[in-house]
Amino acid sequence: MRIGWRIMLASAAAVLAIVSSILYLQLSQPRLEDTLIIYGPRGISGLATAFVREFKNRYPNVNVTFISYGMGSIEIANKLILEKDSPVADVIMGIPEFYAKTLIDAGVLEPYRPQNISLIPVDEIWDHTGTVIPMDKGYVIITYNSSILARLGLPPPERLDDLLRPEYKGLVFYQDPTSSGTGLSFLVWVLSVKGVEEGFSFLKQLEHNVKTHPSGWTSSIMALKKGEVAIGPMFNTDVGYEETPNLTSMAVEGFVYREGIALVKNAKHPEIAKKFIEFVLSTEAQNLIAPEGYMYPVNPKASVELFSYAPIPSEKVTFNAEIAGSVEQWLEKWRREVKTG
Amino acid sequence: MSIIRKLLIFTPFFLFLLFFYMMPLSFLIGNVNQKDLVNILLDDYIHRLFYGTLMQAVFSTLITLLLSLPLAFFLAKYSFKGKRILEYVLLTPFFVPAFTVAEGLIVLLGEKGIVNSLLSQIFATGKPVVKILYSMWAVILAHVIYYVPLATLILEQGFSSVDQDLVDAARVFSGSTLRVFKTVYLNFLTPHMVAASLLVFAFSFITYSTPMLVGGKFTTLEVEIYATRFKPVSSSIALLQLSSTLFLSIIIIFLREKYYAPSSVERHVEEPVSKLFSSFSGILLAAYVVFICVFELTPIVIPVVGPFLEAGHSVPLLFRELCDFKFGFGLSLSEIFLQSLSIALIVSVFSTLLSVAIVWSSKLAGGVLEKIVSILMVLPLTMSRSSLALGILLSYGFGIVKLYGSWMLMVIGQSAVVVPLATRIIEASWSRIVKEYREAADAHGATVVFRLIRVEIPLILPAVVATLLMAFSSSLSDFTFSTFFSTLNLMTIPVAINLLIDYRRLNLALALTSLLTSIVIIVETAGSQFSKERVRMI
16 A cells, blocks of 8 residues: 555654654653642642742752642542542641631641741641641731722721621622632631521621622622622732722721641651641741732741731631531532522 | 454444543442432422523523524525635634633623613613623523534534525415425424534533623532532532433434434525625625624623733733743743643544544444444533543542543543544544445455545545644633643643632733633634534534
8 A cells, every 4th residue: 555745744743743742741740759749729829839949949859749639728628538548648738727627637637846836926826736737827808899889979898797788789799609718718707707507697688789709719800890899808918909909998807817737647758748847837938928829927027018008907807616617518508598599 | 244343343432432431430420329319309409400500501592593593594595705714713602711701791791891881871871781790691691602603503504405496496386485484494404403402402501610700699500510529419410410411412312313314405505695785684684694793702802802902911011921920830831832732732633533543443333333333422522521520530540540640631531522522523524425435445455444544534634634623722722621630730721821810910811811712713713724524513
């Protein structure tokens, strides 16, 4: 059988392209074996990347990688629980304060007291079992579009209860807590202040004023930018964001969202994992937190100058530990009774 | 041909099904808890979701069909320069990220959007007139934008299969346009209408990102699967949804087998488009076509050009910022492009080769086996992507092999979705090979391999090239598998867009989205130059 030169040439070019692609992908990917694996939610990928990059500078011979599987903080924590018998990760970071109890009760974390904990003020340490170490924190506050409220002649909201004002009908939003960390923080804020029963009844009432539940930060910014919504919870560092210049806040009441880092029980690389945790608490690593996102460091020596514009709430609400351990039930209840109720 | 040989020939298809679907789905079904399954069947909340999803899909289908009919008639009846390019450019919404269309819808239909600004000025209301954003109707509208082009292309084939002699005869005897439509067109169109409706219905039924982005409080079964995706109950809901779409697929297949025969049209006449302007109804049709094109393309064009039009965002500056940005573990934009293009290249070549092998072997086997392949290849088109991605992650990411972190997992996921589409395109082209060519090759003693290389492949070459391009653009714009399987060392353009959003760099994210959309449009348009078979995927 004779094959024409054009077909031969085309086939050769195709084979060459494929082989080059495979070789490029194969050679540009590090191997996961003998690598310190850090789990965390997708939302902190930027910060995790900066941590890992600096950690590698400090320990050049250590392989480290961060894996999120595109998951949120609750999902990645649940994945760790699923892998309890044969853990893949050595460290988990970005554990929300309100989900720490579930992880601790599941027995997937190893208590560890790093030396650098001495750099962290006592009031920043929220897990008193000594298992989850504080890493960073952020402030969720009630923000509003000042130009829309001024045009409508409406007073700005200050507290959670203000959101129920009938004149705000169709102007309020809060993110879907099943897909957004900010939305979940808002839900936890409401339940921490009001308790579970009353909290859900508040959210059901609030639904009369809510126009939409954006799936995340982008859709919130998009809706705010286009003037579709005017009032809703955002992180305090989102105030003054260039895409939404009219977004502001009275910053009276706010929720302190706190995240931690922990050593995984039966981790394959416990010694280097401990070094990583030590590093995360160091001033050098904590200095990376503000530039890489919207959270504040817990080490007071670290710089927060970048956020000098952001309003800090005068009344800070923290998670009510008495209601801990039921995040998944809350999310289900929210989907069933609030969003589609 | 012996049974064993027939079965051996069947191997490529069987391996595809086993590797890409049966294995991942068995891991998924293995997770199903009987108690959960019974509970969700009796659960009022799930019933409400099911009903809402169903109603939304029914309305999406009806409106899509209604809007597509006149456009399909126009495309089948009139010829003009650039017609094929227009058909494929219109298909763009089907391939661009959902995020793009959602942003376009917000700009168009928001309270301060273009439509409301115009209407409130016209009617001097001083407030928004259309309030459908963040509701089920916004989801329906987005689906209409996505699927009108697809339905149009299917219906266009229906109109093209109408014999002009029959139309002329009906016109002479009845005179009424309505009666001509009823007696002639409807007969030929019914199977195409059924096929288009069921496909649009199935796609709307498994919708996820559209309700998340513009649905407000409206939600669907797929969103519930996503919300519970790492809990055992998710597998039960996925199974419920899978059964529903499977049932639908079987109806599609049944109707396809019953009605969808190759066109045997005696005389199909295309008239020059200039003739349209000789009558009032023609002018109305032309105006309608222009309206639909604007309706389809505006939500795409706005997000593509938007980032560059906004004050302070000059194109060179945005691209310089994008090029300087470091993604993941220090990946540059060029590295991400290289990774995306490499993966897209592997997916497109692998999927096309596998599709050719599947179609070739099924045609060799013939009879019942050919029919089974053709039938089963429709099923994956209506399957939930997130359920499949979850199954692949469980089976090949951490199960029988541990491929998490490797580019191979992304290639597996994307190929699982692309191969069924590619197979349909190749199959449609293969069916049009004139039987006599094959018989002539056989009469000269050609082996099946010789016949494949020297006769069949050259005849389907335009379809093969079009398939390569379709697979390439599908892979480039894939979001589901890319998000599930990417790491900070391995990412595609849609994942990089997501990462930019996480970094709060919305202007860069929109610029990259517009770049990706432009690439997809260019690849789509290039594909249109090669083959018309791409629209025959039904």
